[in-house]
Amino acid sequence: MQRPLARLAVGVVATALVAALAAPSLATPRRVSVPAVPAYATRANLIRHASGTVEFRVVLRWRDQAALLRAITAVTTPGTASYGHYLSPAQFRARFAPARSDVDRVASWLRGQGLSIGAIPSNRLWVSARGSVAQVERALGTTLNVYRFLGRPARAAASDVSIPASLADVVLGVTGLDQTRAVPASHPPLNPLFRNAPPCSNYWGEKLATDKPKAYGQFQPYAQCGLRPTQIRGAYGVNAVSENGLGITIGIIDAYASPTIVHDVKTYSDKHGLPQPALLQLLDPQGSQDTGWYAEESLDLEATHAMAPRAKQVYFGASSAFTSALDNVMNEAINWGKAHLISNSYGVPGELNVPASTRNAEDAMYQQAAAQGIGIYFSSGDSGDETHNLGLRETDWPAASAWVTSVGGTSLGVTQNHGYAFETFWGTYSSTQSGSTWSPTPPGTFKYAGGGGTSRVEAQPSYQVGVVPSSLSGYFGGSPKRVIPDLSMDGDPSTGFLLGYTQQFPDGTAKYSEYRIGGTSLSSPLVAGLIALADQRAGQPHGFLNDALYSIAGSTTAFHDIVAPSQIVAMVRNDYANGVNQSGGITTTLRTTSQLDTLHILTGYDDATGIGTPIAPAFLSELPG
Helix, strand or coil, rough: EEEEEECCCCCCCCCCCCCCCCCCCCCCEEEEECCCCCCCHHHHHHECCCEEEEEEEEEEHHHHHHHHHHHHHHHCCCCCCCCCCCCCHHHHHHCCCCCCHHHHHHHHHHCCCCCCCCCCCCCCEEEEEEEEEEHHHHHHCEEEEEECCCEEEEEECCCEEEEEEEHCCCCEEEEECCCCEEECEEECCCCCCCCCCCCCCCCCCEEEECCCCCECEEECCCCEECHHHHHHHHHCCCHHCCCCCCCCCCEEEEECCCCCHHHHHHHHHEEEEECCEEEEEEEECCCCCCCHHHHHHHHHHHHHHHCCCEEEEEEEEEEEEEEEHHHHHHHHHHCCCCCCEEECCCCCCCCCCCHHHHHHHHHHHHHHHHHCCCCEEECCCCCCHHHHHHCCCCCEECCCCCEEEEEEEEEEEEEECCEEEEECCCCCEEEEEEEEEEEECCCCEEEECCCCCCEEEEEEEEEHHHCCCCHCCCCCCCECCCCCCCCEECCCEEEEEEEEEEEEECCCCCCEEEEEECCCCHHHHHHHHHHHHHHHHHHCCCCCCCCHHHHHHCCCEEEECCCCCCCCCEEEEEEEEECHHHHHHHEEEEEEEECCCCCCCCCCCEECEEEEEEEEHHHHHHCCC
16 A cells, blocks of 8 residues: 555654754853754865755754653663553653744744745654745855765755754754765665576575685685575574564655555565565655665565564655655654654765754654654664775764664575574675686775774763773773664675565566665664564564663673684675676676774674674563563
């Protein structure tokens, strides 16, 4: 079923931890500064001055933030009398939503600047406004330019904005001035067409590449063809538990909406012995489409369905990949309140590329989810420590938020009987076959890796104290910071998931096809599916998982502690140069995994794989619920 995303009434929730609006000193200033500049808005990246119409939001603070944080602690801390006693949407709204009078104050000021007022969500978290570039610049005291970010133009404020000092007590931030795009955390890149090239292994080590050059002194195995549901369930022990997700609703958020998604997930289910999905689509009004996101949507739905085949699924499709559009559907999903957990397989490379106002506003949404009993899961990213992508060590956002569960990636080998062969950090370097050698010399050059590291902006949350080594939380010096990921599951594209969806072929036909795919876009829905099983066993949602999760950190029965492999792990992979067939030739690469850069693999918690990967039987038994 597919229908427009409803504007549903909701409860409300707490406002962000780091609000930092400038305080008056001796005399109350007429205006105060609000942080709104992303790191990429620099002179070196400047393209031109912005033009056209701008839609933005003035985000309000939750009422009684201290009380909200106390409420969240009570309902998310195992062992407390209130653990699991979440607030309803109506209770959120009554206790914590900004007062209507404060919304009116903000709206009145905006109208006075000649701006038109747009949608105000039911939890009154923000007031939307619209105007020309000149009007918005005049109202907010900034300049709007277009900058280059990750190879694409993006509008952003050149300087922090300002608002009347009389509103500083109710305004948390200003968002939407920037056109920062989130990117899906999946690989191969979401091309219009992709198929597996033979040969490949049905399980780890089935086929040795004896026709290819040796590496590290021996022939390496061909990469796995793509794990089927029964294989990945078997490797993590899910086949050994009775839970199937019945009674749990999993939310998925992505940009856009695949027109063939219902057909594709049903076809996938038929081919792989899964029950037919119970899928509802709630879509923001859709404009132009980006077909590259269609495979992402398919991956998220098929991976969660593989892990929790009887759970209901709700797909929330944003109108674009801009963070403001994704925030819109996140707020709608939380306000709706019927999804027990929400998996998100996207993010912005580098948390500093997200303006502080946006980070604060998103933290506020995630706090609402925590108080309401909704777990929020985010892929940690596919560029490791981001040094190869951005030139500095940085975590991705929103995965670095202290209010979400950040999911990292591993390389997973399965046995012939669908068992657990091995697992290591997914950090891939690549070399290409050149005659009888590999070039460059293995391990070669960086390809991709599960995201991790230490946040530069988020303070260390209490649940990480005593678990995360101080060498990681204090990596940058100063006060301890949030470290990600929290836990991990399979993410390596060469040990990844067999995905099925409708693709456009060169002959003009559109037909269902399957291929191997990975990324932490796989890891996050796998974890979400597993938590749906945990929710079913507990008889209620775990909501914000991290307090419960870290309470069992170090369990050798509930987690695989991912440590350095005893020998180099590498595999040979063939890929069609044109993505579809041999007519364009085949490229053969050697993929060496467990390459770390500045991340670490340690006994216990580390910034490559978190507290490890779950072993379903004990994980479900030991996780407080």
